[in-house]
Amino acid sequence: MELQQQSAAVCPTCGTRRERTSAGDIGCMVCLLRVGLSDVADPIPPGDQFGTYAIVRRNDGTPWELGRGAMGITFRALDTSLDRVVALKIIQTTVAWGTTARERFLREARAAAALRHPNIATVYHFGIREETGQCFYAMELVEGETLDMRVKRTGPMDPLEVIDIARQIADALAAAETRGLVHRDLKPANIMIVAGEERDDPADLLQNSEKQHLGKCRNVAKPSLPIVKVIDFGVAKALTEKADATTLTHNRFIGTPAFSSPEQFVNRMVDVRSDIYSLGATIWYLLTGRTVFPGRTAQDIRGKQLSALLPLQQLKAARTPSRLIALLKSMLAIEPAARPSPRDLALKLQRCRAQVTHRRQAWLFMLAGVLFAAVLLFAVRSPHPKNVSSASSIPEKSVAVLPFQNLSDDNSNAYIASGIEGEILTRLSKIADLKVISQTSTERYKSSPKNLPEVARQLGVTYILEGSVQKSRDTVRVNVQLIKAANDSHLWADTFDRKLTDIFSAETEVAKAVADQLQAKLTGQEEQAISAKPTDSTEAYDAYLRGLAYMMKTAITAGNSLSAQQYLKEAVRLDPKFALSWALLSLVDSRGYITQSLQPTLALRDEARQAAQTALTLQPNLGEAVLAKGEYHYACLRDYNAAVRYFEQARQFLPNSCRIFEFLAYVERRRGQWDQSESYFNQAERLDPRNVSLLGQHALSYINLRRFPEALRKLDQILDIVPDDVDTLAQKASIAQAEGDLPRASALLAPLRPAASDSAALETQIYQAMLERRPEQIIPRLKEILANPDPALGFYNSELRFWLGWAQELAGDHSAAQATWRQARSELEPFLKEQPQNYILIGNLALTCMGLGDKAAALSLSERAAGVIPTEKDAFNGPGPTEILSRVAARMREPDRAIAALQKLMSIPYMSPLANNVPLTPALLRLDPMFDPLRNDPRFQRLIAHQ
């Protein structure tokens, strides 16, 4: 109880004592008064100096605060006499003021300044600002991050790294002990970690021989240790001044409960063993990301310290070495006497290190070669370490809109929340001065995530907009709050109660408020764009929101496209002047046409054109309408020049839309401008870093270029976001196939059981069986699927039937294969009448005819497919029919045509129409049974031998 009173007696923000007034307990009076100030954010009056130190201010004029705690606030400052940048800690007034307090402070500061150690931030100077009586001290500015920040940023740390850090802290504590100093508040937030220099430590991860080997290679980074600096030794008490032993804190608790030793809670005399306990608690946190004994109050923590057992399972789950667990148990002993001294600790940590390195060395020897190659490759490809979302690269005016929470009783109203969120985001994305992250990147997060700073870091933004939506009849309540993610502080919040027809005004107000809070400059056109009211019809807007919700789903499936199309059509029926809905309908149609998630008929193409044109006629400056027009030209007409013109035009209205860069990447890819395409992909990913569809397409580009290591990195990036994603795992397997590593492909594919609709994964499994020449293992699965074909899959069922026929043929069941192919042909031909320009369908029919031995038809269809989509027109899909032709020609005993086609294919990037779209490689030519007729041809052998 005593502790609680004490800890509550001082305001943690301003350091003022919190006492009862005659008006009752009203909290911290200073903080309550400061709320009324118009400039509450500025704790330092402009122009103020502390001795020779001037507080450095940021560009916006605010003091450059480095951190704050119960003892004071630390600023970045300039020593004007030495022209040196320092960290200036200004002690809270309650600690500093008064003769006794000043003397105490000066004594502590002297003790701290006398302590010089490479792992302790050096104190340069201490002083008192006479005008205000504020005490301050200047110390070495450590450019890095605290361990607390590090764990919050990247999660629990590797045991070996933790041991290296702990060894340095143990050294620092040993040095402090010799001077009788105790830190008293050792914790992850008081330990800085900075990038280290190269070092030659015999205990390094790599053996000397390996290091020498690596050292000979240019651009290969040598291993380095992070350097640790313990900060805030300014509160240390000179234990030798025994007369004042109890006056350091005025019987008040100093420290942070979660990392404090048991003796600190009861105000007993503390020595270095108290710091050892705190270091143990710190190590625990680094290894597990959790505190040893969590608790809401100091009393909770104190109680658990005394009564609860250490939750060692946390350490085991973190794969902590057994020796380190034993050492932590001793460091966290209740009795100080049971804890190791700093020097013992250093020795024991060294033994722990040896245990870890010993285990890893065997593994390292095994992987040394692989590691060498990887490091070399990395050095060549990435001269600069990648740090996509480092704090320094995150623009200040950047915001992500997290999914809005649906608070309506009826779950079917979820589309309202999603729609309003999307609309706010759309409006924000029209402001060029802001970086706005797309919905596809944010939709996987919770509405109110606990780890806001980490979410913001992943998204590369400074601010997060959270919200909730509640619909009751025709009234909607929207709650929004803008949060600065770094410190989870609330910048702005508001609630809007609106009729559904008037919801646009709320969306506009939110967008304007966010822009205002982030001090974004709006042009007149932007202001007009974000204030636009798209429709007066409640029903039309409701239908639009439903359509938008389907449109924003991650996967472009037939179901999502059909639902989006249906609702958007309804919206424009209800309000024919609803330009935004027309634009969206056109986008859905065009996207469905090119991805074939909607049947790619002429009627669909015409609907896409008309919808885009109507939107533009109704609202010529509507960015979405211009975008839709461009998408129509790209997806339906393949008129890339026109498409790019429209996209460039749309960019003026939608400066933050990743979709523009994404579309431009697709256009350039089809034009064969692969480098330019990659550049656009990178720009799109900066705006939408967690858009798996975008990442998947980027990976596909690398696959088409046969840049498999880069493709694999992108695919791994996707798996970080959507672990165990079937399509991504199958894609990785297809790369293994292309590299001739069938066991690796098999290992990836074995756990997967894709449905018929997971076409890419299923065909990769089928192709694997062919490459392994074990067709019998896939035949039952194909028969099972085709026994109950899904009509919604259209001609794809017949494509599977072609594969079944091939498997049967390869298995030696010629008659069964012929029967299967005959059926496939009879199914495909009617589809061709409906979709005469569908080159995939034509290719399937060509291969089926090949199986049936109809050489003329097979060759004719192959050429027809190539004519539908010439490579000059489409460098991405265009060469696909040539691969069909090479296969048909090979099987039909036309080796010259087959070889010519293969020679061409092997020299260009392209997307294969078969299996998982991986282009032919020497390994695939070597393994693929369809090319068996060419095996004795020297030209074919040269192709196989070619790397």
Added chain:
Amino acid sequence: MKKHMPTDLPRLNQEIQGQLRSQKTEVTSRDGLFASTSWTLVFEAAQLQASSSQALNALSELCELYWRPLYLFLRREGFNPDAAQDVTQGFFADLIQNRAYARAQPAKGRFRSFLLGALKRFVVKTHKRDRAKKRGGGATYVPITDATMAEVEAQANYQDSWSCDQVYEREWAAALLCRALDRLGQECAMAGKSALFDCLKCYLSGTVETAVAYEELSHRLGRPTVTLRSDVARLRARYRAILREEVRVTVEEPSQVDDELRYLCQVIARISATEEVAN
């Protein structure tokens, strides 16, 4: 917290109260009151032959609000509880009956300073006139409740290490805050959100320690965290507006509000430091 502290105020004598009651009807709303500052009203009243009812209303309201700082100042000056109570009430009576506020010069100071200065002059005057006589002029007053006196006396004993002026200024600040919180609480009560206000008022200061427990509060109140954040932001914005209104009443120019708030922050911080040394 109670608005205006109606029952535990050292009441003015019946005559003055009747005068105020009849004049208060002219004030129709707080908005009307705050249309111009109390300072302005008092100053205008001082220029008139007859007391302005609006000025008297404002003055009486301010006196109601600030009797504690004055009383505790007197206690720290060495007056015993009875004498301090007597002088406080006599001071108010003098202020109103003798139009002492006519001497107020807004351009030269704030209402806080004016009131303390006036009290100091009143003490000197009454001391010279009749040290033995009751300082209130012998008027009949309604006594303060025992409970209130006990509470205020406890505070008086607690503040014995501070200077007289520090006591006064600190209590002035506390009264301001109390008033602002009180008004905010009333507004919430009218909106049927008293329970929510009780839970969220600790977030008003925006200190680090209070910014953590939204989730826990969310569980307790069955209210989503996002909504709570929004509630707090709205509450804080309203509190800020009310507090500035309350300070605005006591200064001449709107531009002085920040200076007055800063001054009070410094006063409290200094007192806090004094306390630290004394301990």
